[in-house]
Amino acid sequence: MARPKKPRHPLHVVRIAVQLAFFTLFLTLLVLTALGTPVAARPWLAQLFLITDPLVLVGMALAGAFTAALLAGLVVVALSLLAPRAYCGWICPLGTTMDIVDKLLFRKRDRSANVGPRLRQVKYGLLVALLVLAVFRLGVFGWFDPVCIATRSYGVALYPIADHAVKAGLVAAEESGLRSAGRAYDWAARARLFIRDTDFKKGDTHVAYLWSFVFTALLVGIVLAQSYQKRFWCRNLCPLGALLGLLGSASPLRPRVSQKCIACGACRNRCKTGAFQPKANDKPYASVVQECVFCYACERDFCPVDAIHIGAGSPTPVRPEPQACPGRRAFLGAAATSAILGPALLLDQRTRQKDETNPMLRPPGALQPDAEFQATCIRCGACMRACPTSALHPSGVENGIGGLWTPTFVFNIGYCDYYCNVRKEDVESGRLDRPANLCGIVCPTGAIGKLTHPQKIARKIGTAVFDKSRCLPWARGEECLTCEEQCPLGEKAISHETEEVANLDWLKMPQPKRNRYEELDAKRRGGATLTADEKAELAAMPPKTRKLGLPYVLRDRCTGCGTCENVCPVDGAGGIRVERLQTRDVK
């Protein structure tokens, strides 16, 4: 196997540098998004990788939810017309993740037995199926789009893990006497690098997101599938890769194999996306332009006889080229499958939403009705990462199986912050005309609209409702009113009336004593004068009733921000909970 080491192709080196640069940019922007304010003035920073994603562009256009920002995707479209999957090899954060892990874990692994092209047509079927679902107004392609996968996995899964690890490390170091660790903790907390800062109710900030484990596992699965094939995901499953490959099918720029080829199979075995295959066991090998990610490894690294050249000129490619795409029948089959699944998903969505016990709490500014939101949301999780109180979480299937991983509020964990993206100087000057909801600011597709502070406060998420069987004053005769205290509205949406209620201390007295109390009390009420002994006896017993503040929701004021539910001291389901916005309430 020992071959003299040739210097790498210059573009190979450049590619690695560019890849690492884009990956660093991706992670940096993710942290900036977590910090909130830095991206508020330049939302495109938070959206950059998603709005330049051509699958998002095409999917949104098909769903009739196109916005001008998505035109940024044309840059990548133009790149792909020239160099089909260069995006995958040079820019895609998921691709770079795979390359890094491959270098770390599988560098010496011989996977040449697995290089067959069998599975690679699956991605075209997936692309067609997802785009047909987009026509049915279901943005579910975000489940499979690699940029969405990276945004979700890094932002909503790995960031919390890193957050937890860093916090735990700093805390342990501080507790073993390292002062600077404590100062580092304070600095990071103040800079809002940590997820949430404090939690009024539980005092514990080690919070991740619902589904974080699944997003972690999916990413781990994607990178570890490389033990079978390099870039297994990109070769076989990636719908964006399929789209970019198709876009660039006619590109003159491609790997070209000359007659010098000795059919040794090195390129077939080592190309990370399997872009080379023999033509009926005959030489020369041929390249599949739709699969090439332009990594520039083949020219110098693989080919022992310098038979490969990536470029636009000679050697003339072998004709006919190997077929990358499935035939027309397979495309139609995938489309037809989706044409059945699409209506089924829509009906499922409607049926589940008919169940009004499910709260369906969408971020402020979310498109309405919810079907519109589900058409436009690409399930990327950017809003969840941006939410300053970690109140937004990926939903399960309660809003429709197709609604999996769309954002929903979990008010037991966080709440919709009254001054989410409002600065001190905005309040002081009264100029509240900037977008105030970070979820809407970072949303790449406009599924969550940007709202100014007054708009956000006027917009209902839901309505708080007391559960009188759990609320402390109502259910147990205990004082509370924590919800009213913390309602952030200038004119609070929770108020109370002080009323005479049963005194539980009286009820705790044994029956004979209660009877005696009733007897003395009746006597007093009847106008009879009690003896001094009787007066003392009555005074020694707790009164039968006591005054207690009983809280009420003033429904027209409530915005459904969930602060009350978040701070309710009742363990388990709160005594006050935000429920679905009833359509008959909408102003």
Add this chain to the structure above:
Amino acid sequence: MSNPLKRRGFLKGAGAALVAGVALPGCSPGPEGGVKFRARPHPMAEQWKHRLGLAQGGDDPGQRVRVAIEKLCGAEGVRTFLKPGDGVVIKPNIGWAQVPEMGATVDPAVVSTLVQLCREAGAKTVKVFDNTVGTSSKCYEFSGIEKAAKAAGAEVFLCAPHRFLMLKFDDPRAKRVAEWPIYEDALTADVFINVACAKVHNHPQVKVTLCMKNLMGVQGGDRGKMHQDISQNLADLNVMIRPTLNILDATRVMIAGGPSGGRRDQIVAGRTLVCGTSAVTVDCWGADPKNLPWPKGHHDLAAVGCIALGAAAGLGVADPSQIEVSA
């Protein structure tokens, strides 16, 4: 293939890391002598239980701090209770994400002046913090207190969840609360200054939130659970946490929508600052509708439940006629 020495080396390293991980936290020193509140009371605390220093009028909240402390302590001011080298904690109300004009938090000039006074008197460190109710970083920013206190030379930090220590409420006068997590820095300070602002409160037993309730800002845990029998709970808290100095900043008085606020029309000018060695006495003066512009008919003094309970525990005075005000 695999090198056994390497594996052994790895296992050794992992073992050492495990031992360190288990042992190190066990070595953590913690506060000496168990978890207790250690700030010194004012040397005259017993004799001055009924005394208050008052400053009214003017447009400079900072000047009112200087005047009120001098009225209480004499020309020596903070030096009557602060020794050079002391660690000072100032616990202002930073509880809500509101700008100073909304009156939901202590005026930043009050805090910065206090920081200056303490530093001039030779304090080694001055720490300013509050376990806020709203989103902490926002509260620190909006209130203007973080910026002002830092500029005056204080350490300002958010409360970190791992730095709360369980304080046993083992004083027999603490009747209802058995234990509660309290922020470590509040427990270990030499001098603790409690700075509240004057606001109405929605709770029928609280009515107004002043110095006694402001101490909830050193508590961790689920503070919503303080709200059941809140008067007794607050009295218990004040039995255990005895600030060296208590200040009520009534630069503004919130007359509706409290304690969170957020509307300018719920604020009236108070131009008052009062301080004393007893939080109960300060609250007794501050809650009195004769002294601050509380809304008519909102409450009488007896309605503020924690004051009488605090006085019953011997913490201060609940009878306005016994209060001696130096103005």
